[in-house]
Structures are given as structure tokens and as C-alpha cells.
Amino acid sequence: MTNGDLKSLLVLTLRDPAQVARLLIGLGLPMSARWMALLLAVSVSGLLAWLAGQIAPVPEELRTPFTDAISQPFAMAGMQFAAITVAAALMAAVGRVFGGQGRFEDALLLTVWIEVVLLVVQALQILMMLVLPALTSMLGIAAIVLFFWLTVQFTKELHGFTSSFKVFVGLIATAFALGFVLSILAASFGLLPEMPQ
Template sequence: MTGNDLKALLLLTLRDPAQVARLLIGLGLPMSTRWMALVLAVSVSGLLAWIAGQIAPVPAEMRSPFSDAVSQPLSMAGMQLAAVVIAAGLMSGVGRLFGGHGRFEDALLLTVWIEVVLLVIQTLQILLMLILPALASMLGVIAIVLFFWLTVQFTKELHGFTSGFKVLVGLFATAIALGFVLSIMAASFGLLPEMPQ
């Protein structure tokens, strides 16, 4: 895939994510290639997150073991890798519980592509942090909206669902349940910041 092909695919993702999902799945990439793409994407993302942290560091009073961990590129990349794998597992597993037919291998590829799209926005956000910090914050909000939109569209295409609203509701319900479980785990390991007295 050339640079022009990648650019065209990124633009098509914004216009017709369902078609992009079909194209990616239709490539029939070997599992090793999908894992390598994941490692590359989270490695670049971890590096970009570290650069952003150097430009706008977390205030001392807001620091926590978690913020210290994400300030290191390697640990950040590791956490993102785990997050993408979990997201792919949930995208395929929860969808199949509701009658979908998507495979984990394809869910992994689609979540990696979402990560690639977000990398582009992350790069633009870092550039804006240097010249227009307020606009960089707005771009962060756009990235969150884009993440949910692409996840819904890709999940629909992966499983053959027709209702984006039902997928969105399922996505939020899954996110809330996962957040609850992770918050308990984080608290048990002392990763949550202490509440001021």
C-alpha cells in the first residue's frame, strides 16, 4: 500500500466507513500482519502521547501512579495494545452474543485501523498544541466522537447489523460495564488518585 493509497483510504473512512470495513476485511491479511500493524500503531501512539506530555505536562497536584505510567512511551504503548485487543474481543464477542457473525481477527484489524485514524488526529493535535491550544482541545473532542462513530459503523459491518442506534446503546452499555470492572481493579492496585480530604 502506497502513501497515496493510505491517504485515499483515510479520506474514504470519513465518507464511507462501511465500505472501508469491507475493503479491509476483504484483504485477507494474515494474522501476523494484523498483530504487526497493531504493535506499530500503538508504538507510534505511545511516542506521540509522550511528546504531548512534554508539551503540556500533568500538574504536580494531579499526578497519580496511572499518569506516571502513561507518561512513559513503552508503558503507554503496552496499555494501548491491551486496550485494542480487549476492544477487538468485545467488538467480536458481544456482537456474536446478539446474533452477529464477526470474527476476532477482523475485529482486530478494524480496531487497529481506528487507531491509525486517531493517530492522524493525534499528530494534528500535537501541532495545534504548539500554536492554538484551544483548538487542540476541540480536536480532542472531535477525536472522541469520531472514535464512537467509527466503532459503531465498523461493528455494524463486521456483524451484519442494520441498526446503528442499537449498536451505539450496546457500545455504551459495554463501556460502562467494562469501566466499572476496571475501576475496581485500578482501586485494588492503588492506581486511582487519592481524594482530597
């Protein structure tokens, strides 16, 4: 895939994400290539996050072990690798529970592509930090909206669903359920901060 093809695919992702999902799935990439694409994407994202941290460091009074961890490129990349893998597994598994036919292999490829698209937004955010810092937060909000929109559209195409609203509700419900489970695990391992008496 050339740079021109990549740019065209990025533009088409914004115009017709369903078609892009079909194109990506139709490539028939081997599983090793999909994992390699994920590794490359999260590595670039980790470096961009580190660069953003150098431009606009977290104030000392707001620093936590978590913010310290994500300021390290390798730690950030590792967390994103795990998060995207889990997201792909949930995209495939939850969809199949509701009658979808999507496979994990294709869900992984689609979630990796979402990460690639968000890398462009991440790079634009860094540019905004240098040129128009006041607009950086607005771009961050746009990235969140873009993430949910692409996830809904790709999930629909992956499983053959027709209702964007139902997929969105399922996405939110899954996110809440996952957050609940993770909070229980974090509490059991003593990772949550103690409440003041």
C-alpha cells in the first residue's frame, strides 16, 4: 500500500466507513500482519503521547502513578496494545451474542485501523499545542466523537447489523460493564485510592 493509497483510505474512512471496513476485511491479511500493524500503531501512538507530554507536561500537583506511566512511550504502547486487543475481542464476542457473524481477526484489523485514524488526530493535536493551544481540547473532543462513530460503523459492517443506534447502545453498555468489572478488580488488588475518613 502506497502513501497515496493510505491517504485515500483515510479520506474514504470519513466519507464511507462501511466501505472501508469491507475493503480492509477483503484484503485477507494474515494474522501476523494484523498483529504487526497493531504493534506499529501503538508504538507510534506512544511516541506521540511522549512528545505531547514534553510540550505540555502534567503539572506537578496533578501527577499520579498513572500519568507517570503513560508518559513513558513503552508503557503507553503496552497499555494501548492490551486495550485494543480487548476492544477487538469484545467487538467480536458481544456482536456474536446478538446474532452477528464477525470474527476476532477482522475485529482486530478494524480496531487497528481506528487507531491509525486517531494517530492523525493525535499528530494534529500536537501541532495545535504549538500553534493554537486553545483549540487542542476541542480537537480532543472531536477525536472521541470520531472514535465512537467509527466503532459503531465498523461494528455494524463486521456483524451485518443495520441499526446504528442499537450498536451504539450496546457499545456504551459494554463499556460500562467492563468499567464495573475493572473497578472491582482494581479494588480487590488495592489499586483504587482510599476514601478520606
